[in-house]
Amino acid sequence: MSQPVEILPTAPQPAGHTCGCGGHDESDPVLDVRTIPHAIRHATVFGAFDAIAPGASLVIIAPHAPRPLLAQLAERAPVDVTYLVEGPDAWHVRLTRRLDTVAQP
Numbered sequence: 001m002s003q004p005v006e007i008l009p010t011a012p013q014p015a016g017h018t019c020g021c022g023g024h025d026e027s028d029p030v031l032d033v034r035t036i037p038h039a040i041r042h043a044t045v046f047g048a049f050d051a052i053a054p055g056a057s058l059v060i061i062a063p064h065a066p067r068p069l070l071a072q073l074a075e076r077a078p079v080d081v082t083y084l085v086e087g088p089d090a091w092h093v094r095l096t097r098r099l100d101t102v103a104q105p
Helices: 038-051 066-077
Strands: 030-032 057-061 078-085 091-097
Touching: 030 038, 038 057, 038 066, 066 078, 066 091
Parallel strands: 030 057
Antiparallel strands: 057 091, 078 091
């Protein structure tokens, strides 16, 4: 049985947060793709990546080095990739949407 997918902040909101908006993205959102069925995993990451503003980042947690996914993302939009953790059980990768307007070849 599949687990529900949830995008979580990397840190809890400060105790003094009182504006009533429901929170701010003070940290990079984290998407653990290991819980997403393989058939829709890349599409889910594309949707999450498309939702972040230029200059912002998203951290994904994958069960392997996500090289094919990263190549597909680079075809869609300019992206900087930073490996935060490289296995062996999980890869944590920060995806930063560049301010460029055209994807790199």
